[in-house]
Amino acid sequence: MSDYNEMWKGLGLDMERHDQLLNALGAIYSDVYMGQKDRPKGMEYFDFVMSEVHGLRIKELLDHKEKGGKIVGTFCLYVPDEIILAGGGVGVGLCGGAQFSVPDAEAVLPRNLCPLIKSAFGFKLAKICPYFEAADFVIGETTCDGKKKVWELLNNHIPTYVMEIPNMKREMDKALWFNEVKAFMEKMEKEAGVKITPEALEEKIKLVNEKRKAIQRVFDTRKANPVPISGKDALLISQIAFYDNPERFTTKVNELADELEERNKKGEGVFDEKRPRILVSGCPMAIPNWKLHNVIEDSGGVVVCEESCVGTRYFTHSVEEERPTLEDKVKAVAERYLKINCSCFSPNEERIDDILRYVKDYNASGVIHYTLQFCHTYNVEFVRVKEALKKANVPVLEIETDYSEGDVGQLKTRVEAFIEQIS
Ligand code: SF4
Ligand code: SF4
Secondary structure: OOHHHHHHOOOOOOOHHHHHHHHHEEEEEEEEHHHOOOOOOHHHHHHHHOOOOOOHHHHHHHHHHHHOOOOEEEEOOOHHHHHHOOOOOOEEEOOOOOOEEEEEEHHOOOOOOHOOOOOOOOHHHHHHHHHHHHHOOEEEEOOHHHHHHHHHHHHOOEEEEEOOOOOOHHHHHHHHHHHHHHHHEEEEEHHHHHOOOOOOOOHHHHHHHHHHHHHHHHHHHOOOOOOOOOOOHHHHHHHOOOOOHHHHHHHHHHHHHHHEEEHHHOEEEEEEOOOEEEEEOOOOOOOOOOOOOOHHEEEEEEEEEEEEOHHHHHHOOOOOOOOOHHHHOOOOOOHOOOOOOOOOOOOHHHHHHHHHHHHHHHHOOOOEEEOOOOOHHHHHHHHHHHHHHOOOOOEEEEEEEOOOOOOOOHHHHHHHHHHHHOO
């Protein structure tokens, strides 16, 4: 690996803490990922990305900045990548998935707040995430209460632009959202000093659509039994989608999908076909949050699909291509994003329909509903999810957890019992 110390120092990172973080990350990755049997060859690229996650990719981002491009940090699927890219920017997901930075955040924020928010905020406070330090500005959004109040604080540390995301999907909400996307495009133009043309937007719409289709191909192969890829590996791909160069990522995911489709044809899998198939549904899992998948696959189950922002919510639905004017194209972008079914919306019937459909499509034997502690929207929505699954005779287990390792033993006991029940 190259020596990136000068680059990290130049970004103003706390070098000692950053070293500790990288060492911890390397150890967890090796523990969770490198012992898996029969991994697809195509996963080598994603191992490489992880080995360079604070190295090569950061260098690429800094090179992009040097050429005048902007680095835009995001925390939510509703922030349209197409607009960032059309403005000559690069979007990077900054959601925190590590316990490492939670105590830094808890020195300022209340402890009874979702770990994803605390982890991200802690990374900025402690200056240990090079993506945060490379970003020119970040985009917050009015989704859950915790996030929208934290943006006010984050703005003291990095310019934070907030997009108003409606909480309902009526005609008037759609109009509000369309205007928000337009305002965001103007913000992007102002920051980047460019005028977004219809051609540029169309090109990026196609690029992001291709990226989504590539991930969809990988997910489709997971419908087979035996599964050609572990849930942990599939999760990793969804997580890396938020950081990697989109063109290269799409090529590599398509290569992997070719390999997995071949495996399906030959009936080859990574696990015994008798393993109970689990659909994981709920809160997002940002890198390096592999806790639940690791517990499930260590306990004799296999994760076949994630109804999650690191999963189906990321790639389902394309933006309609080739609309005539710039205004129409922006509208197409806004329409696609409002089809994401996040629990911050009310009502959110479509998410329940999605879960029931994925249970069938992926032939899942049960659902594990994953809620991050203090995430009220997913937590409360689970009541309706549970009712719907009960009606459909689908076994479900609810897991509410944080990023600490303290409850892993207890989680394992519960997941093992669930897997035995559905075996
Ligand atoms: S769960 Fe909702 S608020 Fe969180 S990233 Fe996904 S879409 Fe955004
Ligand atoms: S997991 Fe829930 S509480 Fe945490 S940021 Fe996402 S929506 Fe908000």
